[in-house]
Amino acid sequence: MTSDHSADAASHPEVAKPLDFIRQIVEADRAAGKHAGRVHTRFPPEPNGYLHIGHAKSICLNFGIARDYNGKCNLRFDDTNPETEETEYVEAIKEDVRWLGFQWDGEVKFASDIFPTLYEYAIRLIKAGKAYVCDLTAEETGAYRGKWNEPGRNSPYRDRSVEENLDLFERMKNGEFKNGEKTLRAKIDMASPNMNLRDPAMYRIRHAAHHRTGNKWCIYPTYDWTHGQNDSVEGITHSICTLEFEQHRPLYDWCIENLGIHHPQQIEFARLNLTHTVMSKRRLLELVRGGLVDGWDDPRMPTICGLRRRGYTPESLRNFCARIGVTKANSLTDLGVLEQEVREHLNAVAPRVMAVLRPIKVVLENYPAGQVELREAVNNPEDPAAGVRQIPFGRELYIDAEDFMEHPPKGYFRLFPGNEVRLRYGYFIKCHEVVKNEAGEVTELRCTYDPESSGGQAPDGRKVKGTIHWVAANGAIDAEVRMYDVLLTRENPGDTPEGADWKADLNPHSLEVLRGCKLESSLADARPGDRFQFERTGYFCVDSKDSQPGQLVFNRTVTLKDSWAKEKKKA
RNA sequence: UGCCCGGUGGUGUAAUGGUAACACUACGGAUUUUGGUUCCGUCAUUCUUGGUUCGAAUCCAAGCCGGGUAACCA
Numbered sequence: 001m002t003s004d005h006s007a008d009a010a011s012h013p014e015v016a017k018p019l020d021f022i023r024q025i026v027e028a029d030r031a032a033g034k035h036a037g038r039v040h041t042r043f044p045p046e047p048n049g050y051l052h053i054g055h056a057k058s059i060c061l062n063f064g065i066a067r068d069y070n071g072k073c074n075l076r077f078d079d080t081n082p083e084t085e086e087t088e089y090v091e092a093i094k095e096d097v098r099w100l101g102f103q104w105d106g107e108v109k110f111a112s113d114i115f116p117t118l119y120e121y122a123i124r125l126i127k128a129g130k131a132y133v134c135d136l137t138a139e140e141t142g143a144y145r146g147k148w149n150e151p152g153r154n155s156p157y158r159d160r161s162v163e164e165n166l167d168l169f170e171r172m173k174n175g176e177f178k179n180g181e182k183t184l185r186a187k188i189d190m191a192s193p194n195m196n197l198r199d200p201a202m203y204r205i206r207h208a209a210h211h212r213t214g215n216k217w218c219i220y221p222t223y224d225w226t227h228g229q230n231d232s233v234e235g236i237t238h239s240i241c242t243l244e245f246e247q248h249r250p251l252y253d254w255c256i257e258n259l260g261i262h263h264p265q266q267i268e269f270a271r272l273n274l275t276h277t278v279m280s281k282r283r284l285l286e287l288v289r290g291g292l293v294d295g296w297d298d299p300r301m302p303t304i305c306g307l308r309r310r311g312y313t314p315e316s317l318r319n320f321c322a323r324i325g326v327t328k329a330n331s332l333t334d335l336g337v338l339e340q341e342v343r344e345h346l347n348a349v350a351p352r353v354m355a356v357l358r359p360i361k362v363v364l365e366n367y368p369a370g371q372v373e374l375r376e377a378v379n380n381p382e383d384p385a386a387g388v389r390q391i392p393f394g395r396e397l398y399i400d401a402e403d404f405m406e407h408p409p410k411g412y413f414r415l416f417p418g419n420e421v422r423l424r425y426g427y428f429i430k431c432h433e434v435v436k437n438e439a440g441e442v443t444e445l446r447c448t449y450d451p452e453s454s455g456g457q458a459p460d461g462r463k464v465k466g467t468i469h470w471v472a473a474n475g476a477i478d479a480e481v482r483m484y485d486v487l488l489t490r491e492n493p494g495d496t497p498e499g500a501d502w503k504a505d506l507n508p509h510s511l512e513v514l515r516g517c518k519l520e521s522s523l524a525d526a527r528p529g530d531r532f533q534f535e536r537t538g539y540f541c542v543d544s545k546d547s548q549p550g551q552l553v554f555n556r557t558v559t560l561k562d563s564w565a566k567e568k569k570k571a
Numbered sequence: 572u573g574c575c576c577g578g579u580g581g582u583g584u585a586a587u588g589g590u591a592a593c594a595c596u597a598c599g600g601a602u603u604u605u606g607g608u609u610c611c612g613u614c615a616u617u618c619u620u621g622g623u624u625c626g627a628a629u630c631c632a633a634g635c636c637g638g639g640u641a642a643c644c645a
Contacts, residue, residue, distance in 0.1 A: 018585050018593090028643035046645055081644060138643055145641060147620050149573040152641090183643055186607090193574045195641050223645050247575055268576085275582090281645095323594070327577090327585045330638050337595060347608065382608070413606080422604060456604045467604050536605045564606040567624055 020326035022267050023105045026065060026238060029265075035237045039071030042236050043097070043104075043221075044111075044227070047089035047211070048079045049281040050296040051096045051304045053338070054272040055316070060321035061269070062240055062517065063102040074234055075104035079112050080209035080226050090211075092296075096304040101314045110228050114213045114233055118221045118239040119173065121229055121259055122184060122202060127166045130258055131202060133157055134185045141183070144190070145198050151196045153193035159189060172205055175218045179205050186225075196251045200224050228252040228266070229259065236264040242271045270322065273332045275300045276486035283369065283502065292506065297545070300487045300510050309532050310484065311541030311557030313349075316342040332492055339558045346531060346539045346557070351379045351386060353423065354469040355534040355554075356518040357481055358397035361444045361473065365396040366451075372474060375425045391520050393426055395424045396473035398518045400537075403468040404445060406434055411567060413465035415445070421466040424535065428453035428464055443502060476518040479552040481540065483512040519552070526552060535558065545569045 019027065030037045041062040045055065066073035075097060079085045094108065108442040125131035134157045146152030160168070172182055192198055202225035207218045213307060231239045239252075246268045256263050278284065279302060287293045287301070292472040296303050299310035307317065324333050354377070372394045380386035403414040403421075415421050420430045426449075433446035436448075452459050458469070490496065490505040526532070527542040538559040547553040 020584090024587090044645095048645085078645065082645080091586070134643095141643075142641075147572080148641060180643065185643095195574085198641085201643050206643085220643090222643070227645085243576070244639060245645090247574095323583075327584075329584095332585065334596075339581070341613065343607090352605080378604095381605085410605095424604060426604095464604090466606085469605075533605085533607085545576085558631055560605075560607050562606070567606080 003483050015415055021328070022061065022238070022240060022269060022326055023065060028070060029237070030069065037239055038235075039066060039069040040073070040105075040235055040237045041066050041071065041240060042074040042109075042231065042234065043430050044076045044078045044230075044241075045093050046081070046084075047093060048081070049089060049285060051093055051285065052126075052279055052302045053274065053277075053304070053307065053320075054302075055096075056100060056281045056304060056317050057272045057321050057324070057326075058240070058242075060100060060318055061326060063104075064322075065238070066105075072105035072239075073102070074236070075108050076109040076234070077111065078223070079110055079210070079212065079225070079533055080207040080221050080223060082206060082220060087211045090529065091303065094232045095221070096204060097310075099308060099314055100304065100317060109230075109234060110212060111221075111230050112210060114226075114230055114358070115213060115217060115221070117233060118226060118229060118514045122169065122221075123166065123223070125186065125258060126169060126184075126204075126252050128258065129162060130187050131173065131184055132160050132187055133165050134158070134183050134199075135181070136183075140182060141201075145195065146190070146553050148195075152192050154190050155185070155199065158199070163398075169203075172203065172219050173217070175207070177205055180205055181205060184219075186251075186255070190252075192567055194214050194250055196224065197254070200251060215361070218435060220365045223247060223514070225255065228256050228264070228560075230260070231264040231473055232256055232259075232262045235262060235367060239264045239266045240270055241266060243268050243330075252423060258306050261438060268328065269326050270328055270330050273494065274302065274338065275332070275335045275491045276282070276336065276488045276493070278488065278502065287487075290503075292503070299482070299543075302520040309544055311346075311539060312342050312553055313345050313531070316345040319345065322475055332494075335486065342558055343539065343561070346533065349380075350531050350533045351540055352381070352521060352535050353378070353454075353473055353532045354391070354520045354533075355479075355481075355523070355537065355540070356398040356400050357483075357514050357517045357534070357537060358401040358515060359471075359516065360401050360404055362397045362399050362429070362441055362447055362448045362470070363444060363559070364395050364397070364447055365432075369395055371395065374449075374522070376426045389522055391425070391522065392472045392475050393423075394472045397423070397467055397470045398473060398476065399423075399445075399470050401442070404431070404442065404467075406442065409568070409571065411564075414468055415447075415466070419466075420464050421468055422453070423449075424467050425456065426470065427451070427456070442478075469537075471518045471520050472519075476519045477521060477552065478515075479517045479519050479523070479563055481514040481517045481554045481556065483514060483556045485510050485512075517554075523552065531557070533560075 043062045063073045117288050134155045144153050164400050184199045185199045188197045190198045201222050203219045207221050249266050252266050297305035297309045318380045320338050374390040375393050376388050377391050405416050408416045417431050429447045429452045431445050431447045435444035437443045487510050488505045489507045496502040531541040539557040540554040543553040
C-alpha cells in the first residue's frame with residue numbers, strides 16, 4: 001500500500017500532501033479491492049438555488065477524488081421536491097461546475113430519472129412487509145413519532161396486509177387521494193433512538209407539476225428514499241455528503257440492504273463556514289428577494305456566480321478548497337484565506353495598469369505645455385513574457401487623493417508640500433502649492449518635476465522614499481469603480497443572538513461606488529471579465545453585467561495588502 | 572431531556588502508539604521604481620481528569636465544551 005501511495009503521489013502531485021480522511025478511506029478501499037478498485041463519486045445539488053463557495057468545497061472534493069483515482073464523478077440533480085425546484089437553477093449550476101473547471105461523467109443525471117425504479121423498489125419493500133401505507137396526517141405522524149427521550153407509537157395503519165398496501169400504494173400513484181392524505185412509510189422501529197428510523201416517509205402525495213416529469217407523477221419520493229438508491233443505481237462507490245446527514249446513514253444503509261442492491265458508502269464531512277458570510281440558501285434567497293443585493297450574482301454574494309463577477313478565478317477557488325482541507329470538525333475559516341488565494345493567483349497573471357480612483361489634479365509647472373511623451377511601463381513584473389506598454393505623460397496629471405496629505409503623520413512618505421516623490425515610470429516631482437475649493441478640499445496641486453530624473457532615477461543619486469501612480473489628464477479614461485467590502489460586519493453570522501435579525505449586521509458600506517475615476521488609456525479595450533491589478537490599489541475586473549465600451553465599470557475583487565493602512569490603524 | 576459526531580497555536584489543518592509539524596495571520600527584519608511581490612526570522616498548540624503502556628494528540632473511561640438531530644425539505 002505504501003508503494004501504491006507513492007505511485008499515486010508521483011502521478012498526481014496535488015495529492016502528494018497528506019491525504020484527507022476521505023481520500024484515506026478511498027485508498028484503503030482500493031487497496032482492499034473493494035468495488036474492484038473502482039472509484040465513482042457524485043455531486044448532488046438540489047436545483048432550488050445557486051451554488052456557493054460551500055458547494056465549491058464539495059465539488060472540488062468529489063470531482064477531485066474522481067480525478068485523483070482515475071474514477072468518475074456524476075453531476076446529479078436531486079429533484080425530488082417539485083414545489084421548490086426549477087430548470088433555471090439546473091442551467092446555472094451546470095455552468096458553475098464547468099466554470100470551476102470540472103466535467104461530469106456522461107450525461108447530467110437527475111433523481112427524477114429513476115422515479116420508475118424507485119416505484120418498483122417500493123413495491124419490493126411492501127411485498128417484503130417492510131413498507132406500508134399510512135393514513136396519518138403530517139401532524140399526527142409527528143405526534144406518533146415520540147420525543148428524543150421517549151419512544152414513538154406504532155401507526156394504527158402499520159399492520160395492513162401486503163395486498164391492501166399494494167392496492168393503496170397503486171391508488172396513491174393513480175391520483176385517487178389528495179395531497180397529504182396518505183404516505184408510504186418504511187416499517188423499521190418506532191422505538192429507535194435514531195429518529196430517522198422511526199418509520200420514515202418514503203413517498204408523499206403532491207399534485208404538482210415537476211420541472212422534468214410534468215404531471216406524470218403525483219407521488220414523490222423523499223430524500224431518504226431516493227438518495228441511496230440513486231447512488232446505487234449509478235454505481236457510486238463513495239457517497240460524500242455533509243455532517244447533518246450522518247444520522248441518516250443507518251437509514252441509507254437500511255434501504256440498500258433491504259433491497260439487496262449495490263451498496264455505496266456514505267461519508268460525511270464538515271461544511272464550509274466563512275467569516276462575515278452567510279451560506280444558507282434561505283438567507284441568500286432573503287438577500288436576493290429583499291433586494292438587499294443585486295441578485296444571485298451580486299459581487300458581494302458568496303455564490304459561485306457572485307465570486308465570478310467579483311473577479312475570482314476558478315484556480316483561486318480550487319486552491320482555496322485544497323488549502324482548507326476536509327475534516328469532520330466544525331470550523332470557521334477566515335475570509336482572509338480566500339482573499340489571499342485570489343491575490344496569489346492574480347499576482348501571477350493579472351496585467352498591471354495605473355488607475356486613479358479618487359483623482360486630484362497635478363500640474364507640473366515647469367513641464368512644457370502641450371508636450372506629450374510616452375513612458376514605458378512593465379505589464380507584469382512577475383511575468384516577463386507579458387511585455388511592456390507605452391503610456392502617455394504630460395503637464396497635467398491625476399494622482400490619488402490618498403497619495404497626498406497637506407499635514408502628513410509621521411511615516412507618511414507619499415506626496416506632501418516640500419516632499420519629493422517618484423511618479424512610477426515617470427519623474428521625480430515636488431509639491432509647492434495646494435489649491436483648494438471653497439469647502440476646503442484639495443482640488444489641485446502645483447508641482448515641479450526634475451527633467452533629469454527621467455525613468456525614475458536621479459543622476460545625482462538622491463533617493464526618494466515614495467513612488468506613486470498617476471494617469472495623464474490628456475487621454476485618461478473615465479470609469480466607474482465599485483469598491484466592495486464584506487456584506488456582514490459580524491465575524492461569525494452563526495453567532496447572531498436568538499431572535500435577533502441577522503440582517504441587522506448588514507454592512508452599510510459593503511459597496512462604495514466611485515465615479516469619475518481616471519484610468520490609463522490602454523484600458524479602453526478592456527472586455528467584460530478582464531482582470532487587472534490597479535497598481536498599489538488592488539485587483540479589479542470589468543463588470544460582466546453593467547460595463548459598456550466607453551462606459552467601463554470595474555469591480556474591486558480584493559485590495560492589495562497594505563502595510564501602511566495597518567500602520568495607520570495602529571497609531 | 573435521548574441519540575449521534577466533534578474538540579491540536581489566533582485561524583485552517585498534519586502527525587494514524589515513538590522528537591507535536593505545515594500554511595495563513597500577527598510581529599520583527601532584508602530587498603524593492605507597487606507601503607505589492609519575494610526572502611529571512613520571532614511568538615504561539617494537543618479541552619479536563621483518571622486509566623492502559625517503557626512511551627498517548629493518538630487507545631479506554633468519565634466529565635466539560637461545541638455542533639447536529641424530533642419536514643410528508645434536502
